[in-house]
Amino acid sequence: MAALASGLLGSLDPTSDRAVFRQIADHLREAIDKGRFAEGAKLPSESELVEHFSVSRMTVRNALSILQSEGLVSSEHGKGVFVRPRPPVRRLASDRFARRHREQGKSAFIVEADAAGSRPEVDNLEVKEERPSTDVSARLGAPRRVLARRRRYLLDGRPVEFATSYLPLDIARDTPIAQPNPGPGGIYARLEELGHTLDHFEEEIRARMPSPLEIKTLQLATGVPVIHLIRTAFDTKGRAVEVCDTVMAADAYILNYHLPAK
Amino acid sequence: MAALASGLLGSLDPTSDRAVFRQIADHLREAIDKGRFAEGAKLPSESELVEHFSVSRMTVRNALSILQSEGLVSSEHGKGVFVRPRPPVRRLASDRFARRHREQGKSAFIVEADAAGSRPEVDNLEVKEERPSTDVSARLGAPRRVLARRRRYLLDGRPVEFATSYLPLDIARDTPIAQPNPGPGGIYARLEELGHTLDHFEEEIRARMPSPLEIKTLQLATGVPVIHLIRTAFDTKGRAVEVCDTVMAADAYILNYHLPAK
DNA sequence: GAGTGGTCTAGACCACAAC
DNA sequence: TTGTGGTCTAGACCACTCG
Known part of the structure; x- marks a missing residue:
């Protein structure tokens, strides 16, 4: 016209x-x-x-x-x-799981969102026991069953991240970790209280196009990839105590890492 | 039929x-x-x-x-x-720039490829002085001109990565760093010989869909995102001595990071 | 030459948004 | 009601691969 x-x-x-x-x-x-x-x-x-x-x-x-x-x-x-407007990105610092943050009692997501002036939300909460996938099983030392904690994170109403934590049942069963709200500092704080002092994390990062389910869950626009991050937490005895599988909208994140030159 | x-x-x-x-x-x-x-x-x-x-x-x-x-x-x-066959992925360890590797005299890319049984190649070599982009300039402390080293990496004939290193001219000019082949251990080894002992690196990771030029350079199939990694190297005096801008075919890489719990 | 995907046309009807 | 994008048809000709 x-x-x-x-x-x-x-x-x-x-x-x-x-x-x-x-x-x-x-x-x-x-x-x-x-x-x-x-x-x-x-x-x-x-x-x-x-x-x-x-x-x-x-x-x-x-x-x-x-x-x-x-x-x-x-x-x-x-x-x-x-x-397409470029949405504001959230920077994930490599020290985001440092103990000093945990001790402040808020989850990393909430703290960072508040600092950035965004409105954080968590939904889709699900906590259940299940049989682990072969991949998760291998990372956790082959437990028969695990506790799975699923949740979705939103910023200002926009879904940006979908994550599942897996923990061996012998660690998590009948503890606050198995509750929908595990309390201040999140499950890492609870793990340390249970004697699993955390030593280090290993993170594994891929990028790929989303599946139809991921497009739906994260309300992704066409042409937006996802960052797939798998983090394993190890305690001071060298045991893998948690695997966290996270899928993030790639246009919402920049990941930062600090590497010593040694 | x-x-x-x-x-x-x-x-x-x-x-x-x-x-x-x-x-x-x-x-x-x-x-x-x-x-x-x-x-x-x-x-x-x-x-x-x-x-x-x-x-x-x-x-x-x-x-x-x-x-x-x-x-x-x-x-x-x-x-x-x-x-689409899933191509073999190359894992990038977070200690890939540790000094002990550099001292063996080979570049990280060659060492890792040999270990994985792949045939590594480097092409598209270009070394020139230029005016830095505002982003690179900001990261390097606002030098007027920088030395840019561009190269493309291939595994078994397939392009997997395209990288540009930027160094302030006052550090790199008239040194082996300005040569097409900087010698054993790469430019990080040369930087340390020049008195810039490396202290740590900061890496910044994004994922996005490739531009038409990136599709061409990396011969990307439709539906393959890229991982965009920007690494800044700092010497022990706290000066940023190099910025490396890397674009990787996302289906060829898994990035691994080690995070202390502190 | 036969089969394949790559490009393009000129229509049609539908569902959604805004006035 | 009008304009928008979403879906679909039934053709056409081309370029590439392979036998």
Whole structure:
């Protein structure tokens, strides 16, 4: 309907080998990168792009789907296609499980969110005994059953992280760890009270595209990967006392690590 | 042509609200997850799927594009659509820059690849002086110009990582660090010889979808995110002496970190 | 040459959002 | 009611791979 401000977008190169829908994607991407469409701004509608480039609607949709898969734009049914705003990221410090933080009685998530001025929430709480996966079992020294604690974290109403902690039953059964709310300082504080003084953690980090379930749970936009972090906690006797499997929306996090040069 | 073994794929649910192309994607995903199509196996051709599900070709292609964006399959022009084999992953230990490794004279990449039985290569070498980006500049204490060392790493012929090191010119100019081959132990060994004894590193990790240039440089399949790692090296005087900006194919790496509980 | 995926057209009908 | 994106059809021609 509205005339497209042609100045914002170039025109196609008919001599180019590059497919038309890729050229259109390139033009849009460049316009976004150069700030000609700001964060949150609406792109020209599909029908405007059809007219501007003189192509069929499928070609335009193909171009837009590229930008979606790159995480640059997201579409809203009945409204339009918008430049994805970059959500604020949460930095995870490598000392986030240091004892001095735990002793303050709040969980790391709550403390950091408060400090950043965000509203933290935890939901989807589930605590149950179950048979461990082979991977979790191997990490924990092959217990037959484990206590699983699942929860989802949200910031200002947006889900950012989904985590499950697994603990051997001989450690966790009939302790505050098996309660929905384990008390101040979280399960690490309880583990230390139970005599499992923590010695160190091992973290394992992957990045990949989310499964359909993860997309749903974290309400992920198209083109947003997840960071998959598996942390194992060891006590001073060298025993693995907890495995925490965490899936994070990658656009919500920066992970920080401190490495001594030794 | 060949009859499709219908047993491998269910049929559509006409009463479902779920879009047809999503249902087809679900069926294929389930078949892959359950191993009915092994890694590297060829999926039924588009025309076979068209016939099996009695839909148009665009609908089938829409379904396949979902699986591609999830990184589950990749298409090969003229051959077919194949289940993506999981490439072997390289684990990066958090002590990979420990001095004891450096003193053995080989770079971390070469040592690890040899140990894993892979054939390592380094190409795209470029060493030049340039003006730093604002981000790099801020990390290095605002030098006017820096030495940039760019290189790409390959394993068994496959590009897996693209890295740029930035060093302040007052440290690196007219030293072996400015040479294409800085010598045994790499630039960290040279830095220490120049009096910049390394104290610690800070690493910053993000995950995101790759830019078109990154897709090209790392020859990334559709649906493979990248891990973006920025490491800053500090000497014992507390000065930032190097920033290394690394982009890794996420399906080729697992990052390991060791965290003391303190 | 036969089969495959890659690109593109020109329509159609639907569901959702905003006025 | 109008405009938006979401889904789907039924074709077409092309480029690539393999025998």
